Amino acid sequence: MEFKDSDEQYDWAREAIGVLSSLSIISGxxxxxxxxxxxxxxxRRDYTIMLVKTLDLEQKLQHLCIEFIYYKNNIKKYCQL
Structure with missing residues (x-):
């Protein structure tokens, strides 16, 4: 994707920006x-999102969140006995 505001001042980063955009790590x-x-x-939020996408951690984090919710719910059930 070509961004309309990446002018001559940032010519040195044009290729890297294009690669990151094509990998959907950045979107504008x-x-x-x-x-x-x-x-x-x-x-920090945007940096973390880019880091997660770069390291391909989305599925791993999703699995951890599901696992956390599962154990959290079971702990609640156990403590209510």
Whole structure:
């Protein structure tokens, strides 16, 4: 994806931005997703999302969450006896 705001100032990162975009690790910052905002600060939330996508941890985290909920529910049942 070509972002309309990745100008000459960020030419050195154009290839990396393109690769990350093609892998759906980044998708842009505007509602139309055609802006990258390269000079904007990044939140911890957005950094974590990119890290999870980069390391392909989505399924592993989903499995851990399901497992956590299962054990949490069983602990509640056990404690109510």
């Amino acid at each position: 910052t505007s509602t139309k997703r055609n802006e990258f905002s390269p000079s904007a600060n990044i939140s």
